[in-house]
Amino acid sequence: MLQPFDRILSGYDRLSEVAVSIEDCGKLYRKYESLGVQGYRVWSYQGASYLNYYLHCSVDRVPTLIYKNKYLIPLIFRSSKESEALFDAPYRMEGFFALLDWLVEHRPQKALIDYDKEKEKEILYWVVDSSYIAFRLYEIIEGAGFPLSHFRSADEFEGWNRIYSLINSDRIGRHSRSFDPSNPEQLSELQMILKIVKLKYPKTMLFV
Structure with a gap:
């Protein structure tokens, strides 16, 4: 309490x-x-x-x-x-x-x-x-958990993240990627987030 x-x-x-x-x-x-x-x-x-x-x-x-x-x-x-x-x-x-x-x-x-x-x-x-x-x-579990539990690829996540900015690269510009799977730190952050989401939604796929 x-x-x-x-x-x-x-x-x-x-x-x-x-x-x-x-x-x-x-x-x-x-x-x-x-x-x-x-x-x-x-x-x-x-x-x-x-x-x-x-x-x-x-x-x-x-x-x-x-x-x-x-x-x-x-x-x-x-x-x-x-x-x-x-x-x-x-x-x-x-x-x-x-x-x-x-x-x-x-x-x-x-x-x-x-x-x-x-x-x-x-x-x-x-x-x-x-x-x-x-x-x-x-923010991770309640704000992003349900949609992330249904994604099957990094491309799906990247399209969603471009709108919701769960992971932010801090880059500025129209064509900048909000999530870059070639960036080791961002990739590690997504892996950590998916493992947390999987605690609530066991069927979550660890696609990275």
Whole structure:
């Protein structure tokens, strides 16, 4: 159960946030230990994240999961449908970790709060932007899951993606391809997305 969370300090208007209780952290740890969760703890942190529209804020004493001995996942989210959906079914958290792993490898600045490559050796734990990952996961499963589960080729996906931009190449121009299957990172991202979609729609074809 997500509960109201009111320990966020910011110079801006308060938003509506919710968090997992510390009591439920133990259940999540036991449930997802096989996926890399190593424990839980209460943690305070500062930074700019999706939680507060990328404005700097301080979060005091929030329950977090310890993941792969390197990351802290704050169990605090915007009060929204994507946050509530995250705990609807076990496969959603499995998708959460798959998405996190991919982002950490390819776009750590999106997955980790105030990521700085130069500080890699100094940081005990990186704090995960869990609110962003919950949003992106919802976008993949609910916004794109059903059509992707019916595609049989990269060409079909490319035509659909040109309209909906689930994967964005950041290229500008009328004839630019929004998805380029010859781009290793984009191909890897599509493979990760299809595996997440397959968690909800088992008949999804991994066509790349």
